[in-house]
Amino acid sequence: MSKRAAEDHANGGVSLKGGDRPEKRDLEDEVGEFEDEFEDEYESEDEILEAGVDGRPDAEREAEEKADAMDVDHQTFIVGRNKLKDNEVLAPDLSAYEMLHTLSTPWPCLSFDIIKDGLGDNRKSYPATMYAVAGTQAEHKREKENQLMIMKFSGLSRTERDQQEEDDSSDEEDEDSDPILESTSIPFTSATNRIRAHQTPASDSSRPPTTLTASMTEAGQVLIHDVTPHLASFDTPGTVITPQQNKPLSTLRMHKSEGYAVDWSPLISTGKLVTGDNNGSIFLTTRTAGEGWATDSRPFTGHTGSVEELQWSPSEKNVFASASSDGTIKVWDVRSKSRTAALSVQVSNTDVNVMSWxxxxTHLLASGADDGQWAVWDLRQWKPNTSSSSPSKPTPVASFNFHKEQITSVEWHPTDDSIVAVAAGDDTLTLWDLAVELDDEESKDTGGVTEVPPQLLFVHYMEKVKELHWHPQVPGTLVGTGEAFNVFKTISV
Structure with missing residues (x-):
């Protein structure tokens, strides 16, 4: 097990730091003798006030000030849209964050999942602790250095601003600490394209639940591991993980190409997952009574492109959805003997990379595409297929094209169905409030920045962000992965 302090500087934010402010001048030393340059031109105080403090008529001065204000608006820096100059860097506005940390791993982890723990729900105290699993993406020449990482993030404190404000009201809470990343790993010989975790309840209430992971590798295999002992080792000093505990419970080899789509059913506690590949095939795998794993020999087919995302319905145990590079989202029923989709909808003219149910x-589904557009769909408006070759084209409930690069992750807030988090290839992670609607008067007052939708709550800059997840037990907290892990909570959510 490795343990090291994490970087506490931010990799994101919304404010621009482009240099130092000019030093304030000392007016008392330089003012000298005051001369009234207007004393011969104006005879009374009223004339001076009418002309304005600078000697010009009010109308002329106000017109110039308005023009200057418009010029500033035109120069507003939009993160992800505008490009930084060579001597400019982005720095976070810490007043906008309740918590913000960056934690680095030996290799980038382009997919991860948060592990629900036994520390309680609705946690608001600091420093915070959380657990996660991730798969690395080592360089191709160093593939043998890849690993499945089981991680514990601890010492996640508030921003310094909040700590100072809380000092007078609480002596016990928000202890100052350095963020720490502890990890134990399982060796892999291939990079991980996607990883998802699943917990099965323990037979004995005094024991923790069993935590399983399914890793879709670059080699096209799906590896299922039991990482329960690895998670327990963080709180039991001296624990040694045996080679047997590092071995997969099962290695699934039914896919003929690599893939990026994996999801466990949240309604089947024993373990059932679907996996999709670049050939457009989707396979169903179920845990058997003898603790083995059985994969249906017949795949679900119908996509003409790669399967990019799979998600089970949160309310129907036999239903899942798939997103594809063919621009469609399909909804499937595992009881179908034909293995064809029950619904097929054309949601984009480009690849549909991600989606979130x-x-x-549960009748709302969000999608994110390669052209930077993300949308929200009402499944009640989707009609059953009349022809598998001609998917329907309903209208989205909402659609946004703020991002100009591909959408790499999208996820609904776990308890607020109006809040959505989106990650994109423009190095931004954005938060959206779908409940915001502007009337005609409000829509006129946009501060001159017409490219920013009113539903956009927050923009967090994060280098090469690939995936994000809300923490289900620490309200409002987001974890994102890219070049490093970012853990943050804004004051707006």
């Missing part, structure tokens, strides 16, 4: 309002 709302757990609060």
């Amino acid at each position: 709302s757990h609060q309002t």
